[in-house]
Amino acid sequence: MALGNAGGISSGLGKFTELRQRLLFVLGALIVYRIGCYVPVPGVNPDAMLAMMQAQGGGIVDMFNMFSGGALHRFSLFALNVMPYISASIVMQMAVYILPSLKALQKEGESGRRKITQYSRIGAVILAVVQGGSIAVALQNQVAPGGVPVVYAPGLGFVLTAVVALTAGTIFLMWLGEQVTERGVGNGVSLIIFAGIVAGLPAAVIQTFNAVRDGSMSVIALILIGIVVLGFTYFVVFMERGQRRITVNYARRQGGRNAYMNQTSFLPLKLNMAGVIPPIFASSILAFPATLAQWTGQSTSSTWLPRISNALSPGQPLHMIVLAALIIGFAFFYTALVFNSQETADNLKKSGALIPGIRPGKATADYIDGVLTRLTAVGSLYLVAVCLLPEVMRSQLNTSFYFGGTSLLIVVVVVMDFIAQIQAHLMSHQYESLLKKANLKGSGRGR
Known part of the structure; x- marks a missing residue:
């Protein structure tokens, strides 16, 4: 019986070790994501880009910058974040309920869902190319306050470089999100968006306290x-x-x-x-x-x-x-x-x-x-x-x-799903422990 208890304890510790490894994998993936948010696209002046974005506050740019954790303001490799993949997934989800062929494909089971996911990935790549090319073309004629150009050498070479870099960044984040979903805890794509939103929270808190200290807020x-x-x-x-x-x-x-x-x-x-x-x-x-x-x-x-x-x-x-x-x-x-x-x-x-x-x-x-x-x-x-x-x-x-708004909804939903996933891992550990104890008691009575 002592050997049986020792085996149950070691298996329990192994289960907690697996959960800890999953959490560490999520943390490592988010660190890689945040590092990539500070790697600029070749050919862009990061300081001039940031100054121009701050001067032109508002609009859809601010919303996408919030989702990307400030990567768009710096025009980094992850400037597009996973938004092309999210948009493609939403469009594909709508198409499944509208087009009979895709609806029949979804009913085929796991193979059909894999094909739909593949279509979403292809759509994400196309959207990333279109969005990246549009932003690169628009940036060529932009100047920061003080007359500093945002792009060092405008031209076709810069546009192609920016499109390749931004598309590669989106594809890498798609892959990273899938790895987090498979080897970590929770939905990887949602956690990447969550990390981008939360990354701007400390600066907002500091700015609010500075406003109180300066007297502009009571x-x-x-x-x-x-x-x-x-x-x-x-x-x-x-x-x-x-x-x-x-x-x-x-x-x-x-x-x-x-x-x-x-x-x-x-x-x-x-x-x-x-x-x-x-x-x-x-x-x-x-x-x-x-x-x-x-x-x-x-x-x-x-x-x-x-x-x-x-x-x-x-x-x-x-x-x-x-x-x-x-x-x-x-x-x-x-x-x-x-x-x-x-x-x-x-x-x-x-x-x-x-x-x-x-x-x-x-x-x-x-x-x-x-x-x-x-x-x-x-x-x-x-x-x-x-x-x-x-x-x-x-x-x-x-x-x-x-x-508030969309950011609060995303944060709340992702946190609730993340906690539910951790609780599911803990419950599975407790369930397996109870089964092992029952089997040990049954074998003891058999003897």
């Missing part, structure tokens, strides 16, 4: 910001865990001599089924006019584009109204794509399950669709509140501390 405003941040983070966690459980009953079945009693289960429907997709799409569309006005303002004499940009700038009433409408619209659109009420009703009918008081088939589909519509309405209003809070804080409290 201590009361700082305390209020801290209370709002903690309270709203708790609110986001609560809403992300929220779900509507529809009771499902399974009919009594007779199997040989055994009769199976009625079983009751639940069909869980998340409150925010669309996730962070609606805020990302809405913010990208709204930020595009401002970014286009910044990049083309010096080369065009038109006045309508700056007017539209000013009207849609953050803090303006029109910006808040349009942002809320886009988020609500994308929430309903994306939820309708990822969840098919009729298919769910058919699966329940095939498995002999029914919702109490609802007839199987079309009536069940209509009932689920009605519940999902009400949930999506509440979830979209929750997304609107989260995304508009930063603008209210900046306008009313006069703070530059970035909080």
